[in-house]
């Protein structure tokens with residue numbers, strides 16, 4: 001896992017790797033929350049290109065980050081997701097709350113479009 | 120093809136991955152589709168995670184997992200001797216979680232139901248929980 005800052009978008013980019021379950025989602029939660037607070041970012045993008053598996057613990061983790069950034073007026077982007085992960089995101093209704101896109105750029109475009117007036 | 124498996128693991132979160140990987144690998148000989156493999160991995164992960172975080176409340180205990188393959192029907196059981204489920208019907212409702220203070224999504228049972236053909240939940244408060252999941256694999260292409 002790797003976190004980088006995209007200051008122009010007030011965004012942190014989280015590159016998750018491997019399998020996201022109850023065991024591994026705890027570290028993602030902790031590090032992502034810490035970086036949001038440290039950097040002052042309000043948006044979080046997750047690169048899921050190297051995620052090979054996710055279960056409902058990942059859904060809970062994404063929902064938790066959604067709540068954090070919503071309170072800050074920000075958005076969650078998840079991009080480059082596998083069919084398996086996409087199916088879970090759809091099943092859980094998370095699709096209504098977060099932006100799921102093919103690439104980071106498409107996600108950012110959608111974020112800036114849906115946001116309208118920026119705060 | 121007939122086969123059986125038995126796996127007994129301490130209730131540690133590190134074992135979630137091990138358990139679902141073993142349960143999926145149990146089927147390699149009968150050539151399941153990639154989708155079937157990933158559905159089984161996900162459903163087993165949900166049941167094992169529940170045993171660890173709900174059954175044993177993240178404390179010590181043992182989770183016993185069995186697999187039985189008969190032709191192209193696979194049955195898994197995931198058993199804990201933990202706290203049990205007082206209201207099974209309620210627990211199985213989508214989005215219900217008994218731990219709303221944590222980051223649980225309440226989707227575990229819904230996922231098990233969607234990804235497997237049959238799901239039986241047997242539980243007794245104070246004694247533990249046994250989850251039985253059955254899936255019929257599609258016929259081989261060859």
Ligand SMILES: Nc1ncnc2c1ncn2[C@@H]1O[C@H](COP(=O)(O)OP(=O)(O)O)[C@@H](O)[C@H]1O
Pocket residue numbers: 056165169170171173174175199201202203204210211215216217218223224225226227228229248
């Ligand atoms: N093995 C178990 N032992 C005790 N309680 C359980 C067990 N499995 C599930 N439960 C109860 O059922 C609820 C719903 O489970 P689930 O759908 O997997 O959602 P989640 O795990 O996200 O809470 C749990 O929150 C818990 O209260």
Ligand SMILES: [Mg+2]
Pocket residue numbers: 056165168169226227228
């Ligand atoms: Mg669960």
